[in-house]
Amino acid sequence: MNSVAATRSKTYDLVYIGIFAALMAVFSWISIPTAVPFTLQTFGVFLAVGVLGGKRGTLAVLVYIILGVVGLPVFAGFTGGVGILFTNTGGYILGFLFSALLMWGIEKFLGKKPVIHIFSMIAGLIVCYAFGTAWFMVLYTRGSGPVGIGAVLSWCVLPFIIPDLIKIALAFVLSRRVRKYVVG
Numbered sequence: 001m002n003s004v005a006a007t008r009s010k011t012y013d014l015v016y017i018g019i020f021a022a023l024m025a026v027f028s029w030i031s032i033p034t035a036v037p038f039t040l041q042t043f044g045v046f047l048a049v050g051v052l053g054g055k056r057g058t059l060a061v062l063v064y065i066i067l068g069v070v071g072l073p074v075f076a077g078f079t080g081g082v083g084i085l086f087t088n089t090g091g092y093i094l095g096f097l098f099s100a101l102l103m104w105g106i107e108k109f110l111g112k113k114p115v116i117h118i119f120s121m122i123a124g125l126i127v128c129y130a131f132g133t134a135w136f137m138v139l140y141t142r143g144s145g146p147v148g149i150g151a152v153l154s155w156c157v158l159p160f161i162i163p164d165l166i167k168i169a170l171a172f173v174l175s176r177r178v179r180k181y182v183v184g
Contacts (some may be wrong), residue, residue: 013056014181020048020060021067025074038160039076042128043167045096046103050175051182053112054104061100063095091135098131099124114176118135121168129157 010121024044030039034174049057054148064074075093084090106120133149133156 013143014180017051017056017060017063020044020052020057021063021074023059024048024064025067025072026072029074029078032163033078034163038163040092040100041076041096042125042169043171045099045128046124046168046171047175049100049103049107049124050117050121050171051178057098058100058104061096067095068093074179086139087134088139088162089137092128092132094135095128095131099128102127103130108179114172117175118168118172121172125164125168133157 024041027040027044030040031169032039043060045057048060051057052060068074068080068084069082071080071082075084075090085093103120103124106116106123110116110120133152136156137149137152140152
């Protein structure tokens with residue numbers, strides 16, 4: 001690859017990473033009002049990794065988190081700042097990065113076949129749930145006293161399983177269609 005092509009490729013990478021970090025912010029602002037409201041943040045993570053691939057998708061998630069940590073209102077409810085990470089739901093935000101890293105690893109070692117892609121998104125969701133729920137339990141216990149895993153799962157995971165599986169299905173279909181238009 002000559003230096004002009006390499007520079008162009010890096011430029012495209014930066015642009016796509018930036019676009020998907022911005023899309024994740026927009027998705028986080030969309031709140032679906034149900035008995036337990038939910039956002040489209042995880043959809044943004046799945047879509048970024050699905051369209052951009054593991055490396056660029058993970059970098060987009062990292063940029064999204066950094067933008068929020070430095071204070072831009074990119075997180076749910078138009079919030080931002082490092083303090084958000086130290087709330088009961090901050091672990092889920094960090095869990096997005098671990099989800100993307102796992103999806104990248106699965107893609108690297110097992111490939112990009114559709115069944116692997118779906119498996120990686122489900123595995124990524126489980127990692128996000130695990131990290132976020134553990135974080136929630138630690139902070140909740142510090143502030144309010146001990147809480148059982150069953151109670152926390154009923155608050156933080158069970159209401160979101162079906163919406164998150166729908167987001168995975170939508171991200172899978174959309175990423176398969178959009179990926180062919182992304183350079184690189």
